[in-house]
Every structure is written in C-alpha cells, then in structure tokens.
Amino acid sequence: MSEVTDLLASYNAGELTLDELAERFRNRSWPRAAPSPRPSSYLEMAARTQEDPGSDVPNSFDDVEAAFFRHELSTEEYELLRRAVVEALDTENGP
Secondary structure (H helix, E strand, O other), X not given: OOHHHHHHHHHHOOOXXXXXXXXXXXXOOOOOOOOOOOOOOXXXXXXXXXXXXXXXXXXXXXXXXXXXXXXXOOHXXXXXXXXXXXXXXXXXXXX
C-alpha cells in the first residue's frame, strides 16, 4: 500500500470527503517518472514502440488511474482529483 492508495481507501470507506481528499492531493508532493531519452533515429523510435512502457510509479497518480479503471472512482471524482494533482504540480513548478 502507498499513501495514495491509503487515502483512496479512506475516501471509499467514508472516512474522507471528496473535497478533503482533493485538498490532501493538492498539498502533497507527487513523484514523476524519469523521462526517457529521445530516440536518435526512426529505427530506434520504431523499436521503442515494441518495448514495454514500464511499470507504474508507486505512490503517484498512477494509483488514482488504477482506481478509476477498477471503477472505484467515477469520472467526476477522477477529474476533480486529476485537477488537484495538476494544481499541486503547478505549485511545485512555481510561476
């Protein structure tokens, strides 16, 4: 379990409201996947399309997406949480 999955479980158990969950998401730091290097040729680009895209980043928005795809969040809940994470990332990046 991660902090994000714990928060989602608390929300689903009725221990947090959606607004409280969104506020917690706004006030936390979100990990980011390391960017992959740019391909140097079309051949390399084609080869990368055949590679495994990698695993989910633990304790990240990937956990929220997984909950959405498991139908544990509605579209409206997912969108509100997505916007909260974007706000958190914007705050981290500064003006």
